[in-house]
Amino acid sequence: MTTSDEKPVMIEFRDVHKYYGDYHALRGINGTIKAGEFFSLLGPSGCGKTTLLRTIAGFEDLSSGVVMIDGKSMQDVPANVRPTNMVFQSYAIFPHMSVAENVGFGLRRDPRSKAEKAAAVEEALEMVGLKGYGNRAAHALSGGQRQRVALARALILKPKVLLLDEPLSALDKKMREHMQVELIRLQRQVGITFVLVTHDQEEALVMSDRIAVMFEGEIAQLADPETLYRRPNSKKVADFIGTMNFVPAEILSDESGKIEVEAKGLGRVTLDASQAPPARGEAPVIGLRPETLTLLYPGQVPNDQVVDGVIDEVIYFGDMTYYDVYLGGTDVEVRLSMRNVPGRPIMDVGSKVQVAWSPEALVLFR
Amino acid sequence: MANTPTAETRAGWSLVSVPAVYVLLMLAAPLLLVFGLSFVGLQGGAKVALPLQEGQDLQFTLSNYAKLFCLSASESCSSTDVRMAQATTTAMLRSLFVAALVTLTTVVLAYPVAYYVSFHVAPSKKALWLFLITIPFWTSYVIRVALWRTILGYDGAVDATLGAVGIIDQPLNLLQYGTASIIITLSHAYAPFAVLPIFVSLEKVDHSLLEAGQDLGESRWTTFLRVTLPLSMAGVVAAVLIVFIPTVGDYVTPELIGGGKVPMIANFIETQMWKLRNQSMGAALAVSSMLIVGILALIFVLANRRFLGVRK
Numbered sequence: 231m232t233t234s235d236e237k238p239v240m241i242e243f244r245d246v247h248k249y250y251g252d253y254h255a256l257r258g259i260n261g262t263i264k265a266g267e268f269f270s271l272l273g274p275s276g277c278g279k280t281t282l283l284r285t286i287a288g289f290e291d292l293s294s295g296v297v298m299i300d301g302k303s304m305q306d307v308p309a310n311v312r313p314t315n316m317v318f319q320s321y322a323i324f325p326h327m328s329v330a331e332n333v334g335f336g337l338r339r340d341p342r343s344k345a346e347k348a349a350a351v352e353e354a355l356e357m358v359g360l361k362g363y364g365n366r367a368a369h370a371l372s373g374g375q376r377q378r379v380a381l382a383r384a385l386i387l388k389p390k391v392l393l394l395d396e397p398l399s400a401l402d403k404k405m406r407e408h409m410q411v412e413l414i415r416l417q418r419q420v421g422i423t424f425v426l427v428t429h430d431q432e433e434a435l436v437m438s439d440r441i442a443v444m445f446e447g448e449i450a451q452l453a454d455p456e457t458l459y460r461r462p463n464s465k466k467v468a469d470f471i472g473t474m475n476f477v478p479a480e481i482l483s484d485e486s487g488k489i490e491v492e493a494k495g496l497g498r499v500t501l502d503a504s505q506a507p508p509a510r511g512e513a514p515v516i517g518l519r520p521e522t523l524t525l526l527y528p529g530q531v532p533n534d535q536v537v538d539g540v541i542d543e544v545i546y547f548g549d550m551t552y553y554d555v556y557l558g559g560t561d562v563e564v565r566l567s568m569r570n571v572p573g574r575p576i577m578d579v580g581s582k583v584q585v586a587w588s589p590e591a592l593v594l595f596r
Numbered sequence: 597m598a599n600t601p602t603a604e605t606r607a608g609w610s611l612v613s614v615p616a617v618y619v620l621l622m623l624a625a626p627l628l629l630v631f632g633l634s635f636v637g638l639q640g641g642a643k644v645a646l647p648l649q650e651g652q653d654l655q656f657t658l659s660n661y662a663k664l665f666c667l668s669a670s671e672s673c674s675s676t677d678v679r680m681a682q683a684t685t686t687a688m689l690r691s692l693f694v695a696a697l698v699t700l701t702t703v704v705l706a707y708p709v710a711y712y713v714s715f716h717v718a719p720s721k722k723a724l725w726l727f728l729i730t731i732p733f734w735t736s737y738v739i740r741v742a743l744w745r746t747i748l749g750y751d752g753a754v755d756a757t758l759g760a761v762g763i764i765d766q767p768l769n770l771l772q773y774g775t776a777s778i779i780i781t782l783s784h785a786y787a788p789f790a791v792l793p794i795f796v797s798l799e800k801v802d803h804s805l806l807e808a809g810q811d812l813g814e815s816r817w818t819t820f821l822r823v824t825l826p827l828s829m830a831g832v833v834a835a836v837l838i839v840f841i842p843t844v845g846d847y848v849t850p851e852l853i854g855g856g857k858v859p860m861i862a863n864f865i866e867t868q869m870w871k872l873r874n875q876s877m878g879a880a881l882a883v884s885s886m887l888i889v890g891i892l893a894l895i896f897v898l899a900n901r902r903f904l905g906v907r908k
Contacts, residue, residue, distance in 0.1 A: 287807075287811060288810075289807055289810075289811075308810070308815075309807070309810045309811055310810045310811070310812075310813050310814055310815055311813075314811075315811055315812065316807075316808070316811045318804045318807070318808060319804075320802065320804050322802065322804040322805050322807065322808035324805060324808070324823060325805075325827070326826045326827055326903070335809075335812050335822075336812035336813045338813070338814070339813065383812065384811075384812075387812065387813070
């Protein structure tokens with residue numbers, strides 16, 4: 231994961247608002263997307279992520295605010311002259327054209343000769359792994375092939391920004407995982423700024439340099455995947471990205487960068503101020519990820535803190551097992567995940583166990 | 597398992613048999629009758645008028661068709677035959693000309709209507725719009741044609757309106773321009789027939805394709821030309837055929853609007869069949885005009901076949 235602080239800004243949102251009648255779809259979006267970045271807009275359906283993507287493409291008029299691309303305001307710039315191209319969710323492959331005609335669609339005004347354009351089309355098809363497919367009828371392609379055609383059709387125009395609207399949602403799981411890797415490779419190869427819309431947090435984490443998590447028309451957090459996962463800035467983001475356990479807590483003291491907390495079931499713990507995102511005036515809770523908790527097997531010596539627990543539920547996943555455990559004789563239940571390796575039997579419901587945890591992995595929401 | 601297809605086939609046949617028999621009786625039989633009638637004559641060249649008289653014997657002949665080609669006098673063509681053949685040719689050409697113009701007018705006017713309803717009317721209101729478009733069909737075709745007489749005729753609605761506004765001081769009496777009046781009337785009569793197939797084909801156009809067209813650098817207009825229009829051509833082709841074929845054979849409008857002064861081919865067929873009681877000749881005319889229309893339609897469909905094979 232590269233830090234992109236030194237890269238120039240490609241897209242900037244300045245207080246972007248969008249209303250559909252009374253419905254406030256985008257509620258003051260601010261933020262920047264850097265040149266050459268793989269950027270994702272992540273959120274549940276209806277959060278405004280697709281609307282925001284379409285404001286970049288020029289398919290939505292803003293109610294107020296400005297979208298800048300490469301330093302120029304896009305106000306009154308129609309979609310067909312913006313330096314962006316889009317891969318549509320449905321792929322929008324022209325059914326009355328061949329694969330080559332689809333890929334070459336945007337080259338009509340290109341001053342190059344017919345032969346040069348044909349070579350460019352072939353090159354674009356090769357880039358997406360469809361070499362020799364030019365003469366096929368577009369409607370005879372599979373879903374994955376359509377998507378590749380849509381990619382080639384957009385990339386052949388060498389846009390400054392490639393917009394991808396849930397491009398993988400129509401593919402099956404295997405194909406989706408394959409295309410994720412392929413898209414990352416392609417983005418490195420062409421070096422174009424990619425902006426991806428997705429509701430799949432795993433997909434966003436795998437592919438992106440940075441992610442904007444959106445809820446209800448607002449960006450809740452904009453950060454790189456690791457920060458987003460390890461240091462979510464709210465319970466809502468924490469809950470949306472992966473799984474997080476929440477344990478009620480009481481703040482005992484908050485002085486000189488150290489916060490002392492009494493967490494139910496875990497006991498007294500001192501946190502660094504960096505483990506507590508800005509306060510929101512909510513009841514304090516401690517968040518911990520399932521993989522930061524470990525069941526101790528007989529003979530194991532813990533490096534971390536240890537707390538007693540009772541297994542309430544066992545969920546077997548093949549490579550992993552999830553355990554729901556009551557902590558320290560309380561009614562606080564957490565989920566923890568254990569990798570299934572030889573010599574580590576699956577434990578039974580009702581077993582008394584020891585759970586190791588480390589204070590550094592905790593996040594305090596308040 | 598092995599039995600299922602046969603059972604299905606049998607069920608299919610029994611389902612289709614009733615409509616098939618109906619179609620055979622109502623469509624194929626009359627067509628065959630007309631076709632057969634066009635190839636028969638009586639001894640001595642007398643007219644064939646059904647039912648046949650006692651002692652008349654039908655025989656196979658091509659003379660009915662031969663007479664249509666009597667464009668100049670010769671041994672086998674009397675001067676009556678020549679006049680007849682020339683008038684028929686004129687009427688056929690007029691029919692094709694009128695039908696072509698009506699088709700052009702109808703489709704060009706219907707396309708924007710269909711486009712508007714498909715792309716700019718809220719989905720919940722589309723049914724209402726289509727319903728409104730069909731309102732002209734609520735009255736009989738003959739009554740609608742007759743109403744155009746009142747609209748276009750001497751001191752009719754057009755003349756009265758233009759006169760009241762002061763644009764004209766003499767009545768135009770548009771009815772006197774027979775062919776033009778026929779074209780106006782038929783274009784109105786067939787408009788909904790053209791709107792519906794175009795509407796259906798536009799409904800199938802995925803709107804993201806239009807955004808894709810713009811995203812790839814085309815304006816709204818060039819996107820329309822490169823994406824929307826080719827994708828809706830199947831509907832346009834259907835509309836052209838649906839309007840062109842029946843208008844070639846229209847009989848009522850030239851009679852009521854043209855006052856019989858600008859007859860089309862159907863009026864000739866009617867004259868031969870009933871007024872002149874020469875039913876073999878009428879049949880030969882009907883078959884010939886069917887053949888001409890059929891060939892033209894085929895050429896048109898073949899010319900547009902690349903638009904028709906598109907499947908989603």
